[in-house]
Amino acid sequence: MRRNIVHPGAGQLKYEIREIVAFARELNRWNIPIIWENIGDPVKKGEIVADWIKAIVMKKAGEDLSYAYTETEGARESREFLADRVNKRKKLLPGAPGGSALSLPDPVAIGAEDILFFNGLGDAVAKVFGFLRREARVLGPSPAYSTLSSAEAAHSGYEHLTYRLDPQKNWMPDIEDVELKVRYNDSIAGLLLINPDNPTGAVYPVEVLLEFVRIARTYGLFIACDETYANIIYGGAQTAALSQVIGDVPGFGLRSLSKEIPWPGARCGWVEVYNRKADHRFDLYIRSLVDAKRLEVCSTSLPQLCIPPILGDPRYEDHLRRRAALFEGRAEEAYQAFTGIEGISMVKPRGALYATAVFSGESWEDEAKSRARSLPVSDPSLRDFISAKTAEVAPDKQFVYWLLASTGVCVVPLSGFATDLPGFRFTLLEHDDEKRRRIYKTIAEAAGAYLCSA
Numbered sequence: 001m002r003r004n005i006v007h008p009g010a011g012q013l014k015y016e017i018r019e020i021v022a023f024a025r026e027l028n029r030w031n032i033p034i035i036w037e038n039i040g041d042p043v044k045k046g047e048i049v050a051d052w053i054k055a056i057v058m059k060k061a062g063e064d065l066s067y068a069y070t071e072t073e074g075a076r077e078s079r080e081f082l083a084d085r086v087n088k089r090k091k092l093l094p095g096a097p098g099g100s101a102l103s104l105p106d107p108v109a110i111g112a113e114d115i116l117f118f119n120g121l122g123d124a125v126a127k128v129f130g131f132l133r134r135e136a137r138v139l140g141p142s143p144a145y146s147t148l149s150s151a152e153a154a155h156s157g158y159e160h161l162t163y164r165l166d167p168q169k170n171w172m173p174d175i176e177d178v179e180l181k182v183r184y185n186d187s188i189a190g191l192l193l194i195n196p197d198n199p200t201g202a203v204y205p206v207e208v209l210l211e212f213v214r215i216a217r218t219y220g221l222f223i224a225c226d227e228t229y230a231n232i233i234y235g236g237a238q239t240a241a242l243s244q245v246i247g248d249v250p251g252f253g254l255r256s257l258s259k260e261i262p263w264p265g266a267r268c269g270w271v272e273v274y275n276r277k278a279d280h281r282f283d284l285y286i287r288s289l290v291d292a293k294r295l296e297v298c299s300t301s302l303p304q305l306c307i308p309p310i311l312g313d314p315r316y317e318d319h320l321r322r323r324a325a326l327f328e329g330r331a332e333e334a335y336q337a338f339t340g341i342e343g344i345s346m347v348k349p350r351g352a353l354y355a356t357a358v359f360s361g362e363s364w365e366d367e368a369k370s371r372a373r374s375l376p377v378s379d380p381s382l383r384d385f386i387s388a389k390t391a392e393v394a395p396d397k398q399f400v401y402w403l404l405a406s407t408g409v410c411v412v413p414l415s416g417f418a419t420d421l422p423g424f425r426f427t428l429l430e431h432d433d434e435k436r437r438r439i440y441k442t443i444a445e446a447a448g449a450y451l452c453s454a
């Protein structure tokens with residue numbers, strides 16, 4: 001070709017959560033039944049969608065307007081409904097649960113025009129980064145959900161810029177790291193956080209959120225907060241929505257139907273924009289997101305139209321409470337399975353749908369041992385296949401390959417989440433209680449055996 005047609009960011013598009021699937025499928029040749037612990041799809045893992053929710057969707061599917069386009073920004077009644085919910089978020093009180101000793105701003109008030117629908121947050125993330133000026137960088141967490149880190153890296157053409165989440169401190173963000181990076185890198189235009197976090201399951205206290213707001217205000221940045229799991233919080237964790245702490249700083253929250261109805265196949269997510277008019281350039285940037293959506297006409301109508309009747313139903317709060325309690329129990333099970341295993345640590349998740357285990361200690365860091373570790377695989381041809389495949393991958397991915405071959409359980413290496421920390425993520429989603437406990441036991445025992453294998 002006479003011109004190079006490859007985007008400078010093309011090499012940055014990594015999504016290990018699904019890439020590992022291609023590898024797992026290669027094991028079909030050995031008839032290994034795979035237990036998918038990689039993808040966060042509650043429905044695929046056996047959750048039954050509540051009958052009353054299905055009834056609402058069926059009724060909406062019977063209405064002609066569900067088959068029509070919506071306005072570009074999304075169905076007006078759904079945007080009004082969601083803006084109203086943002087405006088009803090309470091002011092946090094100093095000293096109250098979820099509050100802080102610090103002074104707290106009033107929650108922001110928004111209108112329907114501040115809500116913009118997308119075909120899932122995956123689409124929103126592609127636009128949010130795709131229409132950001134190339135040299136304007138967004139500092140995000142490490143580890144990070146790879147859709148976000150990859151999109152930021154691809155937009156800039158460089159590696160994603162990250163701040164550290166510290167596993168020794170319950171995966172809390174290293175605020176000093178955030179501030180130093182912002183101070184000494186003036187290409188940083190925005191801060192990204194995921195609360196509750198994927199993959200770590202951390203939930204950020206209000207004090208931490210206020211620190212992000214302080215840094216954004218001091219250095220003239222916007223804040224993006226992925227709140228996909230805002231309604232999946234448990235274990236007594238206290239936090240707030242970005243809209244409750246952001247004050248007058250420009251920013252946006254990212255929300256989705258995927259995990260809390262759950263309805264990932266709806267491909268329905270939205271951006272809630274705060275303080276759009278506080279900065280002229282922020283306003284122009286948000287306008288460019290709407291213009292980009294206009295080229296596509298609009299996002300899928302049916303799930304948007306189901307939002308007011310589902311989220312506004314008196315049964316919805318109870319539905320959220322029941323699910324949070326369910327995941328709390330599973331987080332405890334996962335945590336117990338890993339307790340006492342030398343060389344591996346896990347912070348008990350307090351939100352979202354995942355647990356992350358980290359390898360550490362001298363044994364893990366011994367380079368020579370790294371290549372010699374394995375798990376029992378009886379078929380010699382499969383053993384040779386895995387040995388060859390592990391030769392050039394990150395040490396935690398080697399474990400993931402051996403785990404697949406030895407047990408059929410498919411987890412995601414932590415190195416696929418924009419971090420140098422070695423470990424892996426699995427889900428809290430398996431609905432069959434006995435099977436789930438067996439899976440956790442299998443993974444934990446395999447991790448322990450792997451560490452002792454060299």
Ligand SMILES: Cc1ncc(COP(=O)(O)O)c(C=O)c1O
Pocket residue numbers: 040119120121122123145147194198226228255256257258264267268269
């Ligand atoms: C933190 C986070 N953001 C965004 C998404 C994407 O959600 P959606 O299904 O709305 O595209 C996910 C999905 O797992 C996620 O974990």
